Amino acid sequence: MSLWIAVHLPFLPLEVFRPNWLNDTAMVVFERDRVSAASALARADGVSEDMRRGGVQLLSPQALQHERDVLRESAALEETALALLQYTPQATLAEDACVLLDIGASLRLFGGIRALCRRVQASVARLGFTISLGCAPTAAGAWLLARSGVLQVRRVLRLPRLQARLNQLPLGLLSAATPYLEWLHGIGCRQLGHLRRLPRAGLQRRCGKPLLQMLDQAYGAAPELHQWISAPPSFHARQELPDRIEQAEILLAYARKLLEQMCGWLSARQLAVKQIVLQMEHERGRQAVAPTVITLTLADAIWQDTHLTQLLKERLARTELQKPAIAMSLSAGRVESMQLASDALFPEPGGTPEDHHRLIELLTARLGPEHVLQAAPLADHRPEVSNRWQSVTDLSSTRAAALPSAPSALPPRPLWLLEQPIPLRLRQHKPFYGTPLHMVSTAERIEAGWWQEQQTTRDYYVACDERHVHYWIFKEWRRDAHQEHAHTEPHWFLHGLFA
Structure with a gap:
């Protein structure tokens, strides 16, 4: 199915972020002191194309006046075409500030023609422009529909209905007919339907073949050739x-x-x-x-x-x-x-x-990379050394230690490990932390750090208080400086809390 969307930017390059500015603002664009475009309110005041500046100031003194800038128009049109390539790879530029999109293969991807038209309008609005859309089975037909209305979406999905709609459009929309408008209006030909009923041979002799070719392309009677827009290699x-x-x-x-x-x-x-x-x-x-x-x-x-x-x-x-x-x-x-x-048949719930x-x-x-951390454990038996955290954006080459695949192979470890162990007092030769602590596990000996001259000898226990809160505590053995193999009185510390 061949289907086209024509995106017409009628007032380039006025960057207004309100999508209804053409309806509630009197605005006139001049080119060489003559009107080249006017908004609906300005036309309601009597402003028309080719009118001089003095006449505009007399009829619509409150109208905003802008000078046409062809370079900015061209740049804005290219920006719009580049942004619209996200909906189809087949896009081309047309006359009168239009971008043509072949969206026949994109309808199912974007949820149908109505949803696609809304997305196109939203994308162009984010670029800062307001547009009129035309949708038709032919590119020239969509181009004519888009230029026939301001800030409207005109959709015709079937060729017979498109031909009936085109018959009612004014002849001045056909750019190839512009040099012959005075003669055509003189013989009563004011709509595209009137032009189609004229003898083709005589019309070709008077107006040339380009007029008939453009007319046939709009009605789907002649093939259309386009030069597609290509994206640059870098952005x-x-x-x-x-x-x-x-x-x-x-x-x-x-x-x-x-x-x-x-x-x-x-x-x-x-x-x-x-x-x-x-x-x-x-x-x-x-x-x-x-x-x-x-x-x-x-x-x-x-x-x-x-x-x-x-x-x-x-x-x-x-x-x-x-x-x-x-x-x-x-x-x-x-x-x-x-x-x-x-898309998976059964997506993951999480x-x-x-x-x-x-x-x-x-x-x-939102918070900064220094406040969002991920675990990066080191291969060391000492908990305060192995428990290492780094920023999620840290792409350093330091690899984290591999943990055993079976959870049962790991000794019990608390979810909350304190940065610095808290010394515990002894009461009746038992560690005390608010209440007396009772051991609920056997000792786990950790003895390491001799290669860094920081030898640590500890016996870790899981302890429980009277409120049934579980703690991870250890008894540290400190060597006597005067006797190489002798230990002094052990000291108790709180190192972590279980959830």
Whole structure:
């Protein structure tokens, strides 16, 4: 099934984050002192295309006036096309600031045409633009539908219905008919349906073959050829900020625009990212300050922006800008081939390993890597030496000690090991900690550390008090400095607590 979505950006490059600005704002775009585009409210005041600036000021004095910038329009259109590559690899640019997407093979992946249109609109809104969408079985038909309405979604999924809808569209939407509009209107031809009823031979002699070819392509009577957009080999996007921004949290809206482009690039290249670098640039010249850099390293490579947005939100909330930011850039540091996960028939109730990694990354971004630790035990019999913890982001080459596979092979160990053992008093020759402690296990002798000249000789016990709380205590034997093999009176210490 061939199905196309045309994304029309009617007022480039006005970066407004409110999706309804074309409905509640009178806005006019000028090109060489003549109107090139106007919003619905401006048209309601009587503003039309090719009108001079003086006439606009007379009819709609409250209208916001902007000058057209072709370079910015071209850059914004390319950014939009790159971001939309996450929905289909077959995208191309069309006339009048349109991006055409062949989404016939993407419908099932994104849950149908309605869900896909909503996702496309949301992606373009995160880029800062408002659009009108057209959906049709032909690319030219979708292009005409998108340009026929402002901020509307016009969907036609069957070719006969598309032909009936196109018959009612004004002839001025067909760019190939623009040079001949005066003559065509003079003979009463004002809609595409009227144009199709004219004799083809005479119409070709007067208007040329391109007009008939464009008309046939829109109605599905002629094949369409397109030049697909190709993603660059590496990703680096930069954006100038509209003002000097002093708070890092405000930059999230602009960072999402860069993330949206990166996700389109990743999908087009079939890659997943493991590290991204966000730079916030400050003043230049004599007051130049080094940019503020945020580096996010991921445990699992991903290619969707939902998790990345959460991580950036947490990192930006903890970031203090030395100087106001005037621009920002995003680059993909480390990438690898995309590994698509297959859906299991019976998914794990506790979540997938990827969900666990994303939770750890979110906690690291929120609390800092020094506060999120993982166990990294060392091969040593001394508990205070073997019980080692390191940051989850520590990728050092020190390998953790291998633990026995059978839990019964391990002696009892407490869940909470104290950083420093607490000395215990003796009452009636028994250790005392609030109440007298009674031994509930045999002694476990640990004698080690002689290779570091820190020999330790201890007898560990599991002890219980009158409240049935279990402790891990040890009796330490200390050598007499004057007699090599003699021991002094043992000392008791509390080293851990059982859950």
